[in-house]
Amino acid sequence: MPLLILLPIFALAALQVFWPQHEFHTSVPFPATPFVIMALVGLLAGLMRQWQWLYWLALLAGHYWAAQIGLQRPLSEPDVAALYMLLPLLVSVFMLLLAVIPLPTASSVPGVLLLFACFFLPVAMTDAPLVAWLLLIDLPEFMLARPQAGWFLTWGHLWWQSVILFIWLALVSVRRYRATVWGCFAVWLAVMLFYALIDRVNASGWVTLAAGLSLLLTLAYEMLRLAYVDELTQLPQRRALEGHLSRLGRRSAICMLDVDHFKQFNDTWGHEVGDQVLRLLGSILADVKGLSAYRYGGEEFTLVFSHNRADAIAEKLEDVRQRVENYPLTLRRDDRPDSKKDGKAQRGKASGTQKVNITISLGCALRQPKEEPEALLKRADEALYSAKKAGRNCVKIAK
Missing domain, CATH: 3.30.70.270 (Reverse transcriptase/Diguanylate cyclase domain)
Structure with missing residues (x-):
């Protein structure tokens, strides 16, 4: 199942590596196609009442929009280079949080605020003054006058992406039977692939399309699981x-x-x-x-x-x-401790068990x-x- 969920990502990588000049790369209409795929994912998630996927869709759409308006210029421009450095880090941290924290109902006030943040935070990163404020530096001086700036755009990227990849793989291995975690990992992997293919034609559109297809496969698997697996015992029904x-x-x-x-x-x-x-x-x-x-x-x-x-x-x-x-x-017991720490401390000592x-x-x-x-x-x-x-x-x- 994990390989099936990751199949669109692998297929995209193979197309870009082995057939970079194939006419297929220019045959898909962008930016309409990625938004259509994301709309289908949102519709299917709504029909299945899998509302947590709306947060991933909002983050994916926000990143796509940010890439469209902020990363379509040369990396030699200071604000574009800074965005190239900060945007994937922000999206990676946000994706990890979405994978591990309890998500509120999308229709609740916290849910609406989280949806808003998922979409607009990546878009807000395209504002050069905001990026400069986050870095607490003068962008032109930092990116153009200092030779170590190139390190952040090459080896710095490789270092933190490797760390986050390790965290993702650890999370997937611990919760390996949850297709949702593999779907989230596929979205992150697709977004990171964009920064390796940033100089290719319609790179942001293709990786967003691949991520959307991975989400569709994940939801299809979840639909089959709900139909064939008993929720209480986790055995086939x-x-x-x-x-x-x-x-x-x-x-x-x-x-x-x-x-x-x-x-x-x-x-x-x-x-x-x-x-x-x-x-x-x-x-x-x-x-x-x-x-x-x-x-x-x-x-x-x-x-x-x-x-x-x-x-x-x-x-x-x-x-x-x-x-x-x-x-x-x-x-x-009805009076069992709420926290795991207190429960562990009382284990074997509690009366009435x-x-x-x-x-x-x-x-x-x-x-x-x-x-x-x-x-x-x-x-x-x-x-x-x-x-x-x-x-x-x-x-x-x-x-």
């Missing part, structure tokens, strides 16, 4: 299971899993704790190798095996059962020759009923 069943192999097996006494657990501890149980179970099942786990609905889960070796399946299911049974679930253990029942059916997936699923459900009838917290396999 029933719609994804139906797709798997349609391509089920001849030698396969299906297991139905159910949390024991889940309704009673919910009634005793509340639905918030019940959700905590389901999240825990989703985390455990996601870490088990050799099977595909799905949330079937409620407290029921479905495990699909690509083989029907009874002994291996029984061993795997027993391992899952023991993992769940032996996991001590700490119930969250309670640990509970949950159990699961599992019923598995091995696929018979020419058996339809629906019939196999039904037999697995019957095996689950047998496990519950046998006293729960056990595994039953129907061959």
